[in-house]
Amino acid sequence: MGVLQGVVVMIERTFSMVKPDAVIRGIIGEVLSRIEKKGLKIVGMKMIRVSEDQASRLYSVHREKPFYGELVSFIRSAPVVVVAIEGESAVSVMRRLIGSTDAKEASPGTVRGDLSCSKSMNVIHASDSLENAQKELAIFFDEKEMLSYERLDAKWVC
Ligand code: CMP
Numbered sequence: 001m002g003v004l005q006g007v008v009v010m011i012e013r014t015f016s017m018v019k020p021d022a023v024i025r026g027i028i029g030e031v032l033s034r035i036e037k038k039g040l041k042i043v044g045m046k047m048i049r050v051s052e053d054q055a056s057r058l059y060s061v062h063r064e065k066p067f068y069g070e071l072v073s074f075i076r077s078a079p080v081v082v083v084a085i086e087g088e089s090a091v092s093v094m095r096r097l098i099g100s101t102d103a104k105e106a107s108p109g110t111v112r113g114d115l116s117c118s119k120s121m122n123v124i125h126a127s128d129s130l131e132n133a134q135k136e137l138a139i140f141f142d143e144k145e146m147l148s149y150e151r152l153d154a155k156w157v158c
Pocket of ligand 1: 067071101119120121122124125126
């Protein structure tokens, strides 16, 4: 919970990942800048190669799907940037910011709608619920890797 302009708001933490296609294409900065410009606060960030264990935990709900093998090998094919994000209704705000899973159908103005045409190489992941956000953050971050600070523009952007 937080207080913004005298109003009590629910501050959430969510998980996001800039996927291998975006890293290889050199658009990490473009993707992260959209998150920052929206007014969300990046409170943790690192470039990693996803381990087999991390991939199987992240994609456990897709284990029985026909594309599971392809999904795991893609996410491990190059480095990714994992990001912990904080803000008012951060989970739903991030989901709207990134757009539909199939980037061909994602609305213009969203990250996927503007930067991809693919369902598998769709630039960015963001948790789809608060419960999954907590699970996914725990896969990639220790509590001490998420830092606390105030954004100077907080009262102007939300
Ligand atoms: P994301 O929501 O970040 O995490 C699960 C990913 O599975 C999803 O993005 C897509 O990239 C991928 N995915 C979903 N459906 C398919 C599909 N039918 N074929 C290939 N990849 C898919």
